[in-house]
Amino acid sequence: MDDCDVAIVGGGLAGLIAGCETAGAGLKTVLFESAAELGGRARTRRQDGFHFNQGPHAVYAAGALRRALDDFGVACPGAPAPIAGGQLLWGETLHPLPGGAASLLTATPLGLRDRLELATTLGKLSQGKIAGEGRSLSEVTRAFRPRVRRVIETLARLSTYANAPDTLDAQAALDQIRLAFANVLYLDGGWETLIAGLARTARGRGAEIAAGLAVTALAPHETGWRVTLADGRALSARAVILAADPATCASLAPDVPDIAAAAGRVAPVRAVCLDLALSALPAPRNGFALGVDEPLYLSVHSKTARLAPDGGALIHLAWYLAPAEAPTKAHLERPSGSPTSCSPAGEAWKSRDSSCSASPWPTTTRGPDGPARLSRPLRPRRSTSPATGWERRACCRTPRRPAHVSPPARLSRA
Numbered sequence: 477m478d479d480c481d482v483a484i485v486g487g488g489l490a491g492l493i494a495g496c497e498t499a500g501a502g503l504k505t506v507l508f509e510s511a512a513e514l515g516g517r518a519r520t521r522r523q524d525g526f527h528f529n530q531g532p533h534a535v536y537a538a539g540a541l542r543r544a545l546d547d548f549g550v551a552c553p554g555a556p557a558p559i560a561g562g563q564l565l566w567g568e569t570l571h572p573l574p575g576g577a578a579s580l581l582t583a584t585p586l587g588l589r590d591r592l593e594l595a596t597t598l599g600k601l602s603q604g605k606i607a608g609e610g611r612s613l614s615e616v617t618r619a620f621r622p623r624v625r626r627v628i629e630t631l632a633r634l635s636t637y638a639n640a641p642d643t644l645d646a647q648a649a650l651d652q653i654r655l656a657f658a659n660v661l662y663l664d665g666g667w668e669t670l671i672a673g674l675a676r677t678a679r680g681r682g683a684e685i686a687a688g689l690a691v692t693a694l695a696p697h698e699t700g701w702r703v704t705l706a707d708g709r710a711l712s713a714r715a716v717i718l719a720a721d722p723a724t725c726a727s728l729a730p731d732v733p734d735i736a737a738a739a740g741r742v743a744p745v746r747a748v749c750l751d752l753a754l755s756a757l758p759a760p761r762n763g764f765a766l767g768v769d770e771p772l773y774l775s776v777h778s779k780t781a782r783l784a785p786d787g788g789a790l791i792h793l794a795w796y797l798a799p800a801e802a803p804t805k806a807h808l809e810r811p812s813g814s815p816t817s818c819s820p821a822g823e824a825w826k827s828r829d830s831s832c833s834a835s836p837w838p839t840t841t842r843g844p845d846g847p848a849r850l851s852r853p854l855r856p857r858r859s860t861s862p863a864t865g866w867e868r869r870a871c872c873r874t875p876r877r878p879a880h881v882s883p884p885a886r887l888s889r890a
């Protein structure tokens with residue numbers, strides 16, 4: 477393999493976007509992806525006409541990813557999430573998700589003073605008038621009435637995926653809620669659409685993409701870096717962009733203290749996810765619900781985006797894990813035990829009409845106290861719909877790989 481100006485480690489969204497940038501700037505770019513397919517956590521698995529993202533995925537309409545895609549001319553086909561018709565699961569009862577004045581009036585667990593404070597708080601929040609710098613989210617929300625606090629922390633969970641109000645940076649959380657107010661898009665065909673578009677753009681600009689080829693070591697070398705590959709080859713690069721997970725990045729260059737230090741500063745965001753495909757929705761009225769007392773998320777993405785065959789439904793259920801919380805099978809069972817008035821799937825996923833397969837994804841993850849494990853393995857179950865002939869399969873993947881949202885680290889030597 478020839479030497480290059482820039483070697484990129486990782487072919488997820490961050491690596492591909494970096495590749496579009498550097499190749500577009502005329503730099504000779506080579507991107508390495510250890511998996512056989514590009515995409516990382518933005519990969520979509522296609523099966524029987526369903527498009528399974530890895531857990532619920534939505535593009536923030538006013539976010540940085542959307543801007544980058546626009547800059548590169550990568551299409552983002554899909555539609556806004558139906559948050560306006562969403563519901564809050566408060567205890568065992570559903571209430572409209574307070575998104576505007578009308579829903580505030582019907583958010584029944586809230587008393588009059590709660591509603592007034594929530595209206596004022598949401599107004600200030602959307603204008604960026606709540607200061608959060610240097611404080612945790614809970615330090616900011618502590619000043620609110622208890623029920624208002626719970627609504628704001630629920631919205632923070634929804635938009636950041638983090639169930640850690642004591643450690644989550646308040647400014648980051650409030651900014652992200654504000655971004656969510658500008659709505660999010662569910663994508664036709666899943667996030668694979670973005671990956672394919674970015675890979676096409678990077679290649680079109682001259683980047684070389686090597687999938688199925690891991691980088692195994694990085695070492696300072698003359699005017700740049702020596703990049704060693706899993707097949708034993710090596711090349712020189714003037715600069716390296718790290719777009720893999722922090723622990724891998726630290727292990728590739730153990731003698732570069734900055735990388736280990738950066739990796740040590742990030743905390744994984746974890747969720748237990750169930751991606752569920754059904755032949756039909758038992759409760760078609762419901763499209764989106766959020767738990768307030770419990771960190772639950774339920775959404776029928778196929779109501780909005782083309783992710784399922786005609787008549788079918790693709791549902792995402794998630795349980796946001798607290799920092800030290802271990803994922804268990806009960807986390808997956810709780811959403812199905814929610815009131816059927818809330819759960820679009822009801823009990824269907826446990827019935828003979830649906831099935832659940834253990835995921836090929838890692839079933840361990842590293843929390844602050846070391847690797848967390850499922851309490852017991854999930855057993856695959858399958859069935860075929862006699863009505864339609866296509867197989868209905870629910871895909872349990874737990875836990876997710878951490879959803880770090882951090883910019884790629886750059887290694888460059890002048």
Ligand SMILES: Cc1cc2nc3c(=O)[nH]c(=O)nc-3n(C[C@H](O)[C@H](O)[C@H](O)COP(=O)(O)OP(=O)(O)OC[C@H]3O[C@@H](n4cnc5c(N)ncnc54)[C@H](O)[C@@H]3O)c2cc1C
Binds near residue numbers: 488509719876878
């Ligand atoms: C359940 C879930 C829901 C999410 N929902 C949203 C959402 O709604 N909106 C949103 O904006 N974001 C969402 N995210 C986050 C988003 O998916 C990620 O931020 C994004 O996909 C991360 O991209 P990345 O390129 O930084 O990392 P990754 O996707 O992890 O890519 C890193 C890549 O590096 C590769 N790699 C690792 N080691 C090596 C090596 N040694 N050599 C070569 N390659 C290597 C890996 O195989 C991987 O493909 C969600 C994430 C999860 C898990």
